[in-house]
Amino acid sequence: MSQEVIDQIVKYLTPQVPITPISQGAEAVVFLTNVHPYDIGRSYPDAKYIIKYRPPKKYRHPSIDRALTKHRTLSESRILAKLSQIPELHVPRLIACDPYNGCIWIEYLGENLPNNCGFSNLKNYLWMNADDPYNADVEKTLVKVGQQIGQLHWQDYCHGDLTTSNVVLSRRGGEWEPFLIDFGLGSASTLVEDKGVDLYVLERAIISTHSRFADKYNMWIMQGFKDVFGQHGKVGDKKLKDTLKRFEEVRLRGRKRSMLG
Amino acid sequence: MLTHSIPQFQGFQIKAAYFEDVKNGELLRQQVASMPFAMIDAACICSLEQLFCAVHKALLEYTYNRLRTKNLNSECILSLSPTSNIGEAFKRFGIKETTTNIICLAITEGKESGVIEGTEHVLFQGVEGEEIELSDGTLGSRADVEIIKKVRLNRAT
Ligand SMILES: Nc1ncnc2c1ncn2[C@@H]1O[C@H](COP(=O)(O)O)[C@@H](O)[C@H]1O
Structure with missing residues (x-):
C-alpha cells in the first residue's frame, strides 16, 4: 500500500x-x-x-x-x-x-480461525474443513450462506461481487452466521440478470477454490437459496423459477457477455 | 452536563444536558433561533450513539462541505433526520411548545470562542427543568419508541 x-x-x-x-x-x-x-x-x-x-x-x-x-x-x-x-x-x-x-x-465482523487458518471468511473456512469436507457444520453453514443470498435477492438487491471472501462468518452462540460484506458494486435491482450473475459468480468461486467438493457445496448453497423463495408461496415460486432459468443461461454463456451488456 | 469530543475533531467541544419536566417549553420554543445551543425533543433520542452520530455528521458537513442550516448546533438537528428536508427535521427533532423533556446541545470551536472556563453551569440556564444525567439509561427509558420506529420505517420504504 x-x-x-x-x-x-x-x-x-x-x-x-x-x-x-x-x-x-x-x-x-x-x-x-x-x-x-x-x-x-x-x-x-x-x-x-x-x-x-x-x-x-x-x-x-x-x-x-x-x-x-x-x-x-x-x-x-x-x-x-x-x-x-x-x-x-x-x-x-x-x-x-x-x-x-x-x-x-x-x-467489524468475524474472527481469526483456529490453527492459523486465517480470517473467518467463507473461503478460509472451507479450506479449514478440507479434511472433513462434508461435515454437518459445513453443510449448515453453506445452507445459511444460500439463505442470505436468497434473502438479498428476494428483497430485490444484488451484491455484484459475490466471492467467497465477501462472505464473512461470525460465530453466534456456537454456530457460524454468514454476513455479506463489500457492497461497493451492490445495487437495488429487480433484474433476474443481476441475480443470475450473482449466483454464477459465487458458483465459479466455489468451483475454482474447492473444486473437488464444489458440487455438493453449490448444492447446499442453492438449497438455502431456494428455501427463502419457498416461504413466499406462488410469487416466491415464480420468482425462483425465473431466477434459476436466468442463472442457467448465464452459466451457459459464461459471465463475459453480461459484463459487456 | 456531559462533555464529549469527537476523535477526528479535537478542536471542537461538545456539551450536552438532559432536562426533565421543563416548565417553559412554550417560551423556549419561541426562542429556539436565538439560543446558543440546540434544543432537541428527547422523545426522539434513544441513545448517545444516535445523538453523537448526528454531531459527527454535522462536523463533517461543516469541515468538508457546507452547513445547510444556520450554525453547527442547528445542523445537528438536521443531521438527526433521515431525510434532508430541513423543515421536517426541525418539526420532528426540535422542541414543540408542549415538549417537557429536552436535550440541550452546544458545539463550540476552539478554546476562545467556546464556553468560558467556569461558566459551564450557566450555559443552558434559560431551561427551567430538572437536569438529570444524560446517559444511555436515561435516553433509553424515556424515548418514545413508537415515534422512533415511525421515523425509521418511513425511510426504509
Ligand atoms: N465488516 C468487515 N469486517 C471484517 N473484515 C472486513 C469487513 N469489511 C472488509 N473487511 C476485510 O477487508 C477486505 C476488503 O474489504 P472490501 O473492500 O469491502 O471487500 C475483506 O475481504 C475483509 O477481509
Missing part, C-alpha cells in the same frame, strides 16, 4: 484514530481501528472497527474524481443502511460515512 495513501488517511483521521491496514483493493483500502468515530464509550483497546477508504485517483480530473468517490461512497453506505434494516439479512452495520473524503466506518 503506498505511503502516500497512508499519509493522506492518517492526516485526515488525525493521530486520535490509529489505524492498521488490512486489505488493498482496486478501488478501496481497508483499515482496522479501535476508535469509534463518535461514541467514546465504544472505544477501548480491543474494540475493532473497519474503515474503508477510497483514495483519490491521480489519473482522473480532481473534480470528476471527487464526484465519483462521493457517488460510490454514498451508494455503498445507502445500500448497507437499507440492508441493515431487514431483520433476516446479515450485513455489517454502517457507523459513519464521509462522502467528501471517501471514507466509511463499518462494524
Whole structure:
C-alpha cells in the first residue's frame, strides 16, 4: 500500500484514530481501528472497527474524481443502511460515512480461525474443513450462506461481487452466521440478470477454490437459496423459477457477455 | 452536563444536558433561533450513539462541505433526520411548545470562542427543568419508541 495513501488517511483521521491496514483493493483500502468515530464509550483497546477508504485517483480530473468517490461512497453506505434494516439479512452495520473524503466506518465482523487458518471468511473456512469436507457444520453453514443470498435477492438487491471472501462468518452462540460484506458494486435491482450473475459468480468461486467438493457445496448453497423463495408461496415460486432459468443461461454463456451488456 | 469530543475533531467541544419536566417549553420554543445551543425533543433520542452520530455528521458537513442550516448546533438537528428536508427535521427533532423533556446541545470551536472556563453551569440556564444525567439509561427509558420506529420505517420504504 503506498505511503502516500497512508499519509493522506492518517492526516485526515488525525493521530486520535490509529489505524492498521488490512486489505488493498482496486478501488478501496481497508483499515482496522479501535476508535469509534463518535461514541467514546465504544472505544477501548480491543474494540475493532473497519474503515474503508477510497483514495483519490491521480489519473482522473480532481473534480470528476471527487464526484465519483462521493457517488460510490454514498451508494455503498445507502445500500448497507437499507440492508441493515431487514431483520433476516446479515450485513455489517454502517457507523459513519464521509462522502467528501471517501471514507466509511463499518462494524467489524468475524474472527481469526483456529490453527492459523486465517480470517473467518467463507473461503478460509472451507479450506479449514478440507479434511472433513462434508461435515454437518459445513453443510449448515453453506445452507445459511444460500439463505442470505436468497434473502438479498428476494428483497430485490444484488451484491455484484459475490466471492467467497465477501462472505464473512461470525460465530453466534456456537454456530457460524454468514454476513455479506463489500457492497461497493451492490445495487437495488429487480433484474433476474443481476441475480443470475450473482449466483454464477459465487458458483465459479466455489468451483475454482474447492473444486473437488464444489458440487455438493453449490448444492447446499442453492438449497438455502431456494428455501427463502419457498416461504413466499406462488410469487416466491415464480420468482425462483425465473431466477434459476436466468442463472442457467448465464452459466451457459459464461459471465463475459453480461459484463459487456 | 456531559462533555464529549469527537476523535477526528479535537478542536471542537461538545456539551450536552438532559432536562426533565421543563416548565417553559412554550417560551423556549419561541426562542429556539436565538439560543446558543440546540434544543432537541428527547422523545426522539434513544441513545448517545444516535445523538453523537448526528454531531459527527454535522462536523463533517461543516469541515468538508457546507452547513445547510444556520450554525453547527442547528445542523445537528438536521443531521438527526433521515431525510434532508430541513423543515421536517426541525418539526420532528426540535422542541414543540408542549415538549417537557429536552436535550440541550452546544458545539463550540476552539478554546476562545467556546464556553468560558467556569461558566459551564450557566450555559443552558434559560431551561427551567430538572437536569438529570444524560446517559444511555436515561435516553433509553424515556424515548418514545413508537415515534422512533415511525421515523425509521418511513425511510426504509
Ligand atoms: N465488516 C468487515 N469486517 C471484517 N473484515 C472486513 C469487513 N469489511 C472488509 N473487511 C476485510 O477487508 C477486505 C476488503 O474489504 P472490501 O473492500 O469491502 O471487500 C475483506 O475481504 C475483509 O477481509
